[in-house]
Amino acid sequence: MTAFDKSERLMWAGKGSAYAGSFARLCAHPVSRLLDAAEVGPGTRVLDVGTGPGAVAAVACARGASVTAVDAEPSMVELAERAAPAADVRVAALPELPFDDGEFDAVVANFVLNHVGRPRMALAELRRVAKPNGRIALTIWAAPRAPGQTLIGRAVEAAGAVRPPGLPAGLAPEDDFPRDEDGLAGLMEAAELREATCATLRWDHRATADEWWSGPASGVAFVGQLVQSQTASVRTEIKRHFDLLSSEFAGQDGVLSLPHAALLAVARR
Incomplete structure (x- = not known):
């Protein structure tokens, strides 16, 4: 386990409910397309890796598949x-x-792949447990990040927040890869997966400002850990800037419409 992996385990410990109430709806958006790409239907033996609160597993079960789901975090497993x-x-x-x-x-x-320290090794493991000619489908966040994904980060930067030394710096250069269609497809090919294809998904995620702020306020994900590590005065400044910047995305009903972009890739063993 890399230092990145260890920090991820600590970062998500006990955060199942906080994640379910904040960012989980966003991450559930591609579920149907992910399962379509993997050709999941009645009787399919499917493994959902990094199930979180179980959105993928629930839809796969509704399709009549035989579903096994895993997550590293026990609080997520309870929800799933x-x-x-x-x-x-x-x-x-x-x-x-x-x-x-x-x-x-x-x-x-x-x-899930954005939460592992060695993505190529992780893909090799996904390949191992798939049957010959079986399909492996996954999503990750795309780079550059869409405007909705940068909202909280902009508030953090505007408040002058300082990154504490305990937060991970990211993947080692030899383990990282370009977060674009060619980069993800190339990573799958490097893991000896066949017929790899990748597409970009774009959508506007609708959420109230309170819902969107509840994730970082509860310490969810890297940005939440960054927010929680600040002094009380800096956290107040982050929230003030968040409120100001949120107005860029608010509709007449006050609900935020947050543009997001992700990559959906599929390949065969």
């Missing part, structure tokens, strides 16, 4: 068990999954 009671939900994490070679018809990972 409630969301998808027909699924076999376990605590497990990349890059070592407790399954036999070729056990699944399809393997999906929704916004």
Whole structure:
């Protein structure tokens, strides 16, 4: 386990409910297209890696698939068990999954690869547990980030927040890859996956300002850890700038419309 992986475990510890109430709806947006890409339907043996609160697992179960789901964080597993009671939900994490070679018809990972320290090794593990010719489908956030994704970061920067030394600096250069269509498809090919294709998904996520702020205010994800690590006065300044900047995205009903962009890639073992 890399230092990045260890920091991710600590960052998400106990954050299941806070994530479910803030960013989970956003991350559930591509679920149907992800499952379509993996050709998940009745009887498909599918593994949902990094299930979080279980959005992918629940939809896969509704399609009649035989679903196994895993997450590294126990508080997420508890939520996923409630969301998808027909699924076999376990605590497990990349890059070592407790399954036999070729056990699944399809393997999906929704916004998971951006939370592992060695993406190529993680993809190799996804490939291992897929059957020959089985499909592996995944999503990650695209770069450059869309305006809705930068809102909170802009507020943090405007408030003069200082990054504490304990937060991870990111992946080692040899483990990183371009977060664009060619970069993700190339990473899948490097993991010996076949027929890799990648497309960019764009949508406007609608959320109230309170919902959107609740994630960082509760310490969810990297930006939440960054916000929580600041002094009380700086946190107040971050919230003030967030309120000001949010007006750029507010409609007449006051709800924010936040542009986002993600990559959806699929390949075969």
